[in-house]
Amino acid sequence: MRKYFLTMDLEEWYHLEYLKDYKDVIASKQRFAPQVIPFLKKMADEGVYLTVFVLEDVAKDHPEVVREIAKMGHEIACHGQHHELVYELSVDEFRKSIGESKKTLEEITGEKVKGYRAPCFSMENEKLDVLWELGFKYDASLIRFKEHKLYNVMDMSSFKNIESMVYRKEDKYEFETPTLDIMGKSIPISGGGYFRLFPLWLMKYFMKKHWEKEENFIFYIHPFEVVGEILENGKKMGKKNYFRFQVGRPTLQKKLLKYINWLKKQDVEFVKFEDYITKETNKEGMVI
DSSP states (O other), X not given: OEEEEEEEEEOOGGGSGGGGGGHHHHOOOOOSGGGGHHHHHHHHHTXXXXXXEXXXXXXXXXXXXXXXXHHHTOEEEEOOSSXXXXXXXXXXXXXXXXXXXXXHHHHHHSSOOXXXXXXXXXOOGGGHHHXXXXXXXXXXEEEOOTTSSSOOOOOOTTSEEEETXXXXXXXXXXXXXXXXXXXXXXXXXXXXXXXHHSOHXXXXXXXXXXXXXXXXXXXXXXXXXXXXXXXXXXXXXXXXXXXXXXXXXXXXXXXXXXHHHHHHTTTEEEOOHHHHHHHHHHHHTOOO
């Protein structure tokens, strides 16, 4: 059965790289992260559980939201501290930042945090060992999309590709967020702004093309995308940025629910990363 990892990066609108310089200009007190609860409850009611990569900044501001998400059955994983790009941090800075973030999330939920995703897929190979030292079991920062100026493409040659989109090195895992190769170009099909921009029929077509070569899939969304309300003073970010931020937001949640219902009919199993690892660990007889 095809595995589908549905994920969310729990961050705020001002953590987006193209809006960081506009936080004070827009000066909105709106917060989208606390408003994801109804959507995530709807997902849990549908039997679809997400892996939610939580930014420490958001967790400290809204610990009750993180606890509620975990209580629903969704997985809490780590997305870093302030949405800093990993390749701009030294190894020691990264170790301190991620160690503190992991500790904060574990204190809030009372559960071990097993996974990490780097902001903007900015992870580097040399920093994977830091994750393992800190007790993480997996990273989900791999994407092969070199056309994007912020993303970093890691080298997986030391890992074994154990199945579609999944790599393992000893008892640690790396999960790949997919792109689609069309005429030598990488087409982003994994969520975010691309899912908002592309019509649903095209996303279904891309998904079918992906299945011609791969079985598993990772999809990501953000709070501001499933909360459709207009951002106060949002137009101060400029026309290009405003279009990029706003396109598809009002109808995204409805569109995503239709997409998920379609996926359910395509022999797809929705899986959390931690459940996948637990199953693999038990199968191999390893200690997690």
